[in-house]
Amino acid sequence: MPVDRDTRLQEWERRAQPYLFIASILFLTSYTVRVLIPGLSPGWDALWETVTIVSWAAFVAEYLARLAYSRDRWHFVRTRWLDLIVTVLPLLRPLRMIDLHERMQLRRAVPGLALEARVMTYSGLAALLLGYAAGLAVYHDERSAPDANIRTFGDAVWWAASTLTTTGYGDATPVTPRGRVIAVGLMFVGVALVGAVVGSFSAYLMRRFRQEGER
Amino acid sequence: MPVDRDTRLQEWERRAQPYLFIASILFLTSYTVRVLIPGLSPGWDALWETVTIVSWAAFVAEYLARLAYSRDRWHFVRTRWLDLIVTVLPLLRPLRMIDLHERMQLRRAVPGLALEARVMTYSGLAALLLGYAAGLAVYHDERSAPDANIRTFGDAVWWAASTLTTTGYGDATPVTPRGRVIAVGLMFVGVALVGAVVGSFSAYLMRRFRQEGER
Amino acid sequence: MPVDRDTRLQEWERRAQPYLFIASILFLTSYTVRVLIPGLSPGWDALWETVTIVSWAAFVAEYLARLAYSRDRWHFVRTRWLDLIVTVLPLLRPLRMIDLHERMQLRRAVPGLALEARVMTYSGLAALLLGYAAGLAVYHDERSAPDANIRTFGDAVWWAASTLTTTGYGDATPVTPRGRVIAVGLMFVGVALVGAVVGSFSAYLMRRFRQEGER
Amino acid sequence: MPVDRDTRLQEWERRAQPYLFIASILFLTSYTVRVLIPGLSPGWDALWETVTIVSWAAFVAEYLARLAYSRDRWHFVRTRWLDLIVTVLPLLRPLRMIDLHERMQLRRAVPGLALEARVMTYSGLAALLLGYAAGLAVYHDERSAPDANIRTFGDAVWWAASTLTTTGYGDATPVTPRGRVIAVGLMFVGVALVGAVVGSFSAYLMRRFRQEGER
Numbered sequence A, B, C, D: 001m002p003v004d005r006d007t008r009l010q011e012w013e014r015r016a017q018p019y020l021f022i023a024s025i026l027f028l029t030s031y032t033v034r035v036l037i038p039g040l041s042p043g044w045d046a047l048w049e050t051v052t053i054v055s056w057a058a059f060v061a062e063y064l065a066r067l068a069y070s071r072d073r074w075h076f077v078r079t080r081w082l083d084l085i086v087t088v089l090p091l092l093r094p095l096r097m098i099d100l101h102e103r104m105q106l107r108r109a110v111p112g113l114a115l116e117a118r119v120m121t122y123s124g125l126a127a128l129l130l131g132y133a134a135g136l137a138v139y140h141d142e143r144s145a146p147d148a149n150i151r152t153f154g155d156a157v158w159w160a161a162s163t164l165t166t167t168g169y170g171d172a173t174p175v176t177p178r179g180r181v182i183a184v185g186l187m188f189v190g191v192a193l194v195g196a197v198v199g200s201f202s203a204y205l206m207r208r209f210r211q212e213g214e215r
Helices: A002-036 A043-069 A073-079 A080-087 A092-107 A115-142 A153-164 A177-212 B002-036 B044-067 B073-079 B083-088 B092-109 B114-141 B153-164 B175-213 C004-034 C043-071 C073-079 C081-088 C094-107 C115-142 C153-164 C177-214 D002-036 D043-069 D073-079 D081-088 D089-107 D115-142 D152-162 D176-214
Strands: none
Touching: A002 A092, A002 A115, A002 D176, A043 A073, A043 A080, A043 A092, A073 A080, A092 A115, A115 A153, A115 A177, A115 D176, A153 A177, A153 B175, A177 B175, A177 D152, A177 D176, B002 B044, B002 B092, B002 B114, B044 B073, B044 B083, B073 B083, B083 B092, B092 B114, B092 D081, B114 B153, B114 B175, B114 C177, B114 D115, B153 B175, B153 C177, B175 C115, B175 C177, B175 D073, C004 C043, C004 C115, C043 C073, C043 C081, C043 C153, C073 C081, C081 C094, C094 C115, C115 C177, C115 D073, C153 C177, C153 D089, C177 D115, C177 D176, D002 D043, D002 D089, D002 D115, D043 D081, D043 D089, D073 D081, D081 D089, D115 D152, D115 D176, D152 D176
């Protein structure tokens, strides 16, 4: 009964969503708190660290469980590569959430937004999330570097915005190797996502002006 | 008679346009004067401040009047979000003017420009206006900051141009938190608008070359 | 006989082309020589200055003659705006040359390049020419400025390349007001032209891959 | 029997591929080793230099052999311009490899990736390779320049990434004439390739969202 097995996997994924969503919010919150509030008391620090670890462990366990259950494991890994990425880098997990929210709306046939608006919303939210995650991670690495020019979280957000839009002023740039690796990732993924936002905005304007011209 | 009510709302909007246009010119002029000519005599300063406040109050009153008159208020807020933005940030109001001018031309069936030329004109004017408004606002915030490198309005215009085109030289960048928030807004909205200009210019060239090739 | 008049205007334009082409080469050469070789002897300097003035005068005379001859002058000015621009700013005249070369090839039904290749060639050549002209003009203005960082023509070319591609390193940027005005022009026109090159290259790749996939 | 001659040329190209692929890997490896490990013993240095020269000689010999064998030599040079470029600049040869791999997959009718995914893969790999080659070459030129800010290979990679995405922070930029010539090449070719990646990613998102909307 292979069809049954696929159906049960999908059923499982649908039911696990709310819990994974809560876990991803907990992960993002705990990581944010631990990066942005460095002078936590040992008790709170241990608590938030536990939250980070437990939520990450939940993601890994859920991924492995689905992998073990799937009929063709290599096929599962290859077609679900976004799941693997957000399991290894849980800061990006909300990407998966946007994706799933999108699919569910479509399944329920919610009328929803125009095609371009959906691409813009999805790419724009993904870009903002990536910018936030990269800003946090870069700030975490850079703030203790001796010759860094990213000294506050505000600097890190400013850097992330000027990187995502490819403006690149250069008044705030990472100097540590890890910070630069994160930056290169943000540049390449960000340029593609922001390009998709710009492209769909452009297509939306063209379509709207065409429709108004026809009326 | 709900149809009658919608029709009357549109009739009202059509009639209010010239007055709102004058008010938006007065707002932009008074804001410009107050930012660019700091050594005004108290009398003139008070006069221009009054112009600023009165024109803003006119926008707010007009928006609230329309909101109160509309049948479905939540629907009004949601579908007229551009109206809400230009009421809260009146520096951007001319955007609404371009939009309305465009619609009226279409209603009167003015032959007008090709599709791409209209998208380019609209996006380009919106980008220039945004750049001007952001330049003014950033200059206003930065000129008194101790370590600013935007010291004249010329610097602010230079910064706005290098930001809108995503060149981002970095020789003039905002350093105050408020200046940076405005800059992030300009980056994201500007990259989309300039991208739309570039996209429609590209589409226009492609179409013109195709037509010449067919002849 | 209005048709006859239009035909004669076109005939005149066709015949004047080779002379205008030579004049535009002379203008570009004389401007280049006078900017790049500042220590010319008075005699040579006067000669090259005469070449600049005479060739410019030829452009103006030719434009005015055509304007005077055309039936509807306002229509002539509006539809031939590229002619007006390259008459006022003769450094950009080769743009007109590329345009005319293109049209003539089409009239003679030369098989020529694919659509995307023609858009790429035209936009790319226009971008290179604009970059060269802007580099020359900025170098001319900046080299004597006290705190300039564009000190050699090589710096100016480097600046023009990083501006056209919107990279904008910021290690060489104009500091004089005139230099910055030229830079803003290069940024906006350059971003559109380079965007058209990128867009048509992208469309070309898509088409070629699609064709190979179909075979 | 001209058809036979073309067929034999293609047969030859097909058979020579594996050897040329090995030679291009050897060239890239030997160039990388000689740039990144400057303190090689004379023996190893001579060995790697020989590898560089021999593999380059193989490329030149193979190109000349094919040129000599082809019926219409001018046509061969014009239609095979990518072959000429990768023979003169062998650091870019893997571009040819990607191209051939692509063509062979198509000939064997491998189902393979969607159109946009293929354009993205091809342009993205070409951009990465160009960035790597430009980084190596710039590092080679800059590391001994007195006022350089590209001092390590890491700096060169960081510079190449910020150039390819047109971010252009400006904290690491070439200062030598040769480094800048390479940089200008990377900017122009890179902006086109990365633009193609962004454009096809955008088209892919649009298509996927449209398909999901239709289901």
